[in-house]
Amino acid sequence: MAERSMLEVRGLNAWYGESHILHGVDFDVNEGEVVTLLGRNGAGKTTTMKSIMGLVGTRSGSVVYRGQETIGMRSDLIARAGIALCPEERGIFSSLNVTENLMLPPVIGPGGLSISEIHALFPNLKERAASQGTKLSGGEQQMLAIGRILRTGAKLLLLDEPTEGLAPVIVQQIGRTIREIKNRGFTVLLVEQNFRFAATVADRHYVMDHGVVIDMIQNHELAANMDKLHDYLGV
Amino acid sequence: MLSILGYNVGPMLAQGVLGLINGAFYALLSLGLAVIFGLLNIINFAHGALYMIGAFVAWVLLNYLGIGYWPSLILVPILVGCFGMLIERVLISKLYKLDHLYGLLLTFGLALIMEGLMRNYFGSSGMPFAVPESLRGATRLGFMIMPTYRVWVVAASFVVCIGTWLVIEKTSIGATLRAATENPALVQAFGVNVPRLVTMTYGGGVALAAFAGVMAAPMYSVNPSMGSNVIIVVFAVVVIGGMGSILGSILTGFGLGLVEGFTKYLYPQGSGVVIFVLMVIVLLLRPAGLFGKAA
Numbered sequence: 001m002a003e004r005s006m007l008e009v010r011g012l013n014a015w016y017g018e019s020h021i022l023h024g025v026d027f028d029v030n031e032g033e034v035v036t037l038l039g040r041n042g043a044g045k046t047t048t049m050k051s052i053m054g055l056v057g058t059r060s061g062s063v064v065y066r067g068q069e070t071i072g073m074r075s076d077l078i079a080r081a082g083i084a085l086c087p088e089e090r091g092i093f094s095s096l097n098v099t100e101n102l103m104l105p106p107v108i109g110p111g112g113l114s115i116s117e118i119h120a121l122f123p124n125l126k127e128r129a130a131s132q133g134t135k136l137s138g139g140e141q142q143m144l145a146i147g148r149i150l151r152t153g154a155k156l157l158l159l160d161e162p163t164e165g166l167a168p169v170i171v172q173q174i175g176r177t178i179r180e181i182k183n184r185g186f187t188v189l190l191v192e193q194n195f196r197f198a199a200t201v202a203d204r205h206y207v208m209d210h211g212v213v214i215d216m217i218q219n220h221e222l223a224a225n226m227d228k229l230h231d232y233l234g235v
Numbered sequence: 236m237l238s239i240l241g242y243n244v245g246p247m248l249a250q251g252v253l254g255l256i257n258g259a260f261y262a263l264l265s266l267g268l269a270v271i272f273g274l275l276n277i278i279n280f281a282h283g284a285l286y287m288i289g290a291f292v293a294w295v296l297l298n299y300l301g302i303g304y305w306p307s308l309i310l311v312p313i314l315v316g317c318f319g320m321l322i323e324r325v326l327i328s329k330l331y332k333l334d335h336l337y338g339l340l341l342t343f344g345l346a347l348i349m350e351g352l353m354r355n356y357f358g359s360s361g362m363p364f365a366v367p368e369s370l371r372g373a374t375r376l377g378f379m380i381m382p383t384y385r386v387w388v389v390a391a392s393f394v395v396c397i398g399t400w401l402v403i404e405k406t407s408i409g410a411t412l413r414a415a416t417e418n419p420a421l422v423q424a425f426g427v428n429v430p431r432l433v434t435m436t437y438g439g440g441v442a443l444a445a446f447a448g449v450m451a452a453p454m455y456s457v458n459p460s461m462g463s464n465v466i467i468v469v470f471a472v473v474v475i476g477g478m479g480s481i482l483g484s485i486l487t488g489f490g491l492g493l494v495e496g497f498t499k500y501l502y503p504q505g506s507g508v509v510i511f512v513l514m515v516i517v518l519l520l521r522p523a524g525l526f527g528k529a530a
Contacts, residue, residue, distance in 0.1 A: 079426030
């Protein structure tokens with residue numbers, strides 16, 4: 001591939017307290033790509049996202065974002081470098097209304113979407129602007145969690161299971177959104193359990209197991225590798 | 236004299252008004268405690284001592300530098316607030332990874348040290364602080380004579396409390412503060428320098444205490460134990476209002492001042508304990524406090 005590498009993860013190890021979760025994770029994300037991390041529960045996908053963001057207790061190895069080593073950086077400085085996380089638990093703040101939640105992450109650079117562009121993507125957020133953040137439906141909360149990181153000018157978006165537990169029609173809307181933000185030049189690293197969904201949005205897939213990356217599959221080769229994938233994911 | 240159910244309304248109102256003045260101090264102090272507890276999860280036992288330091292700094296500024304009450308009202312909260320930020324950076328921030336109890340013990344120790352140092356330098360007898368020229372005098376209200384300065388105390392602390400509440404509830408910095416209170420790690424991962432926010436919040440809470448200290452200086456004698464006298468009641472106020480609830484601490488502060496005042500008229504012997512009796516009742520019926528959210 002000729003694309004420029006945006007994120008290079010090499011030998012990433014991570015610990016929560018005493019438990020060693022990641023055992024040397026290696027992968028790359030190129031500028032403008034949508035890349036997924038697939039794998040069973042407990043494979044280390046979410047921990048990988050959190051480690052990139054500087055949110056785990058201890059980590060070692062190398063995470064280079066646009067030529068800058070971030071492994072020793074504080075999470076707010078990693079965010080300021082241009083990476084933004086949409087966490088698995090969505091992280092909507094109950095003491096903030098929808099607009100306050102949307103406006104919470106500080107703008108870290110140019111290129112973010114305006115509020116009206118976010119409202120165009122997610123009309124529900126406009127209608128419910130004054131509602132308490134956690135009073136939204138699960139789907140609306142997910143839209144809010146994605147919408148608020150589109151505003152900041154971050155170029156690499158880490159989306160951790162954005163479709164988890166959502167109705168099919170909402171999943172489709174999230175899929176459209178991911179394709180739309182890819183067209184706008186954002187780069188996306190996506191954690192997914194649902195590889196059928198992942199196949200509709202992604203360029204490449206990394207498969208994780210027991211805290212390491214065990215395979216990489218191009219999206220157009222996915223059909224040919226279906227047996228292997230079923231085996232990896234145990235589905 | 237007007238009377239209801241055998242009680243004279245005049246003296247009762249007078250005690251109520253006096254209670255409201257105490258309530259103004261309860262509100263300012265418990266508000267600072269609530270803001271600090273919300274974000275830092277630390278019960279700031281040094282709060283009373285910092286209130287006392289506020290009064291002393293105003294006294295020192297007046298007697299050594301000739302800086303009067305009005306400039307002190309702005310200057311002292313800034314100075315003491317900076318001192319608070321220093322305490323947070325150098326000492327309290329080292330304890331965030333430990334149990335909350337350590338923060339409580341540390342700030343309790345700091346309170347004792349500050350009180351001891353002040354007693355050592357200034358003695359314990361207390362020093363007078365003149366009411367500023369423009370606030371001298373009193374108004375005859377019919378049922379009592381109301382010193383102008385006390386009216387000012389209630390009004391000023393009400394404005395400061397509401398102002399603080401508005402900043403926290405209606406501004407973007409307040410939204411960041413509320414979010415960081417809920418989930419500091421995520422707020423930091425959005426690019427907010429949360430450690431700095433924590434330091435500034437502690438400084439802000441301390442500045443409120445110092446402001447209360449300056450306002451108290453002309454009313455009570457400036458003495459090293461003025462903080463420990465009031466802080467126990469303030470902790471009871473915070474427990475009744477609900478830990479970390481901003482509006483709750485303001486309303487409870489003023490409200491309990493009133494309750495204390497009325498009790499002074501209705502059952503004078505009970506006025507010293509009524510707040511603690513209420514605290515026990517609230518803890519039994521609503522452990523999270525009147526305005527607190529259940530954990």
